[in-house]
Amino acid sequence: MNTTAARHAVYAVPALWAGCAVFAALTAAVTTLPPHRVWGAFAACGYAAAALASLAATRRARRFRRFRRFRRTWRTRLSRCGPAPGAACRSGPPPLRRTPSPRCTPLTRTATYLCCGSAALVPLLVLAFTHSAQEEVHVVHRAAARLLAEGTPYQSPGRLAGADYAAYNPYLPGMAVFGVPHQLIGLDARFCFAAVFLLTFALSLRIAGARSVGRRTLLLTASPLIALPMAVGGDDLPVLGLVCLGLALGCPWPPSSGRSPARYAMSAGLVIGAACTLKATAWPALAVALALLAARGGRLAVLRLLVGAAPPLAAGLVLPALADGPGLMANAVRFPLGMAEAASPAASPLPGTLLAGLGPAGHLCAVAALVLAALLTAASLLLRPPRDASRAALRLALGLLLAMALLPASRFGHAVHPAVLALWAHWRTLDARRENRPDTRPDTRRDESAGPTPAGRSGAGQPSRTPPGTAVSPTGPHADRDERLPAAPGRHRDVRPRGRTPVPTR
Known part of the structure; x- marks a missing residue:
């Protein structure tokens, strides 16, 4: 620079x-x-x-x-003037005041x-x-109230007939848990969203081997990327934090520590499985984690990941689907895809939304493009699986960006997922390069107690440039020649013939 x-x-x-x-x-x-x-x-x-x-x-x-x-x-100027003479050198600069360092x-x-x-x-x-707050916070609060009263966070298709979009719950059953504190003690769900994100994201940075974990987490939280959704909504934040933590557990740092890649696979599956019970945007993370662990640990790591993801998926998705399958299908599947009677208020001018606005044919084209993008992403994971957490996060960010652009009902706020994942991958790669950067500076120091350097060798393992047959004295090669004496910075060195007084040079 x-x-x-x-x-x-x-x-x-x-x-x-x-x-x-x-x-x-x-x-x-x-x-x-x-x-x-x-x-x-x-x-x-x-x-x-x-x-x-x-x-x-x-x-x-x-x-x-x-x-x-x-x-x-x-x-430097005063040191070059020497003890002799000149009025300027004797007077020197005016006395300077010491200033404290301003760094941090x-x-x-x-x-x-x-x-x-x-x-x-x-x-x-x-x-x-x-x-x-935005409407999604009230949706989570109402879903928690129905969960405590009726045992399901969804309304039945019969009760949804003729209702507007506010009656639908487009989230998976696990999201209603964040609204339970509001029903019990009046705590807003946004505080739960923020707490889960801060804890899981900081822990993911710690496991990934990043530096300045607290400072980076606080600065990211204070940025508009997180501060805006945290204040007005925040339902994407816990999903994002759990996904980052799952990817970090799938490839902990340092990779060369001798630990088996399958050691934390079960924990990664547990965390990503919990994220998959909150929103459908976490399901691509499960596929990326499977590809990552298959490339690093083989079948054992994949099996442990699936075993870890099974309990949260069974408790947060399978059992609610068995208890209220029609309500889950009408709210969490048909409504986000634009197939319900009420239209979603998410109408940002993205390609999928613009196609869906052209009528039934355009809506079908948007869904077909979304399926095609999902198949291409799955094919890339099979052909070239990621081998570290940074590449896995970037692959997941690309897939979520395509899904955000092609969904029939989407908004610009969903871009927080690919943006934070790309930033997390950048921090992990940057710190990993710093840890692996070799020290290329030559070590010219010599241990005087180790004795003279053997003939034919100079330094640590480097071949000597002394021609064969040349006598080498105990003090080093070329003992009969002049030697340079060390000098302070900014001064010329003195050349001294061996055994004589120093002779100044200019």
Whole structure:
């Protein structure tokens, strides 16, 4: 990186927070949804404060680096002047004041985290206590009430006849569990969504061998990618956290630790199986995990993964399907595919939604394109299975991106899945490269207590350049020639003929 690029790179963090502030302000100004407007108003102030705090820290760091460069230059000039003479050398520079280092001071870090927290925590508290949320939060609360009262989170097809989209529950049976605390103690489901995501995502980074787990988790949570859905809805967050944790358990770090790839396969199956009981977007993760463990551990790892995924799938999907099969089919299958009497409010201008709006033929084309994309993704997993968690996360992100684009009823908010999976894969790959990077710097140090270097060898295992037949003295080759003496940085070295006084050179 050249000097200009390095100077511009220090402003990357302030520019990032400034961009987040602009996005939040535009969201508050353009949206017609009250929860999004509240989040945008609070988040814009928080991001702007974070940008100013990081900019102040960056400018202070640049002033400190200029001070150190100035002091180092004058020290070099004074050392070259020597003991003799000149008025300028005797006077030297004016006395300099010592400046403390600005790197990661506790005050700067605390201010930045408080500013970022105001973009995620404050809007969540305001919206939760004012009972303002997107429709999916109310759907989860009603599903939990029906689960406690009737034993099923779904209404029957007969009761859904003539009802609008608010009567449907497009989630799988496990999602209703997050609404149970609301029915018992009045706790909003968004707090449960956020807690599960924070715990599982941080644990996935820890298992994957990433650095700065807490800082990365908090900064991701404070970004608009997570802060916006966490405040207004958040039903995708627990699914996302469980999927990342399952992929991390399928390929723990470090891979060369001597542990069997099938050791954590059962735990990975348990976690991904729990995610598959929440939303249908987690089912591709099960296929990707199967391909990953088949490539790494063979049949034993695949078997252990299926054994681990069997209990949550049986309790959260099979038993509800046996108890209320028609209700599950009408709510969780027909309604998301656009085959129910009521139309889904998810109508972002994506290819699948645009095709479905052309009529029955267009809807059939959208479903056919979705099935074709699923078959192509499955074929890629069979032909070239991923062999580490990062590649598996990227493959899953690509599959979810295609599904989001081709679903007959979809929205831009579903892009949080491929975006976070790609970021998780990038962090894991980056830290893995840092751990595996070899130290290519030559080790020129020599242990004086080990005695002289043997003839014909110089350094650690490197062949000597001494011609055959040349006598080598105990002090090293070419003992009859001059040697260079060490000197302080910024000064010329002295050449001393062996056995004589040093002779200065210029």
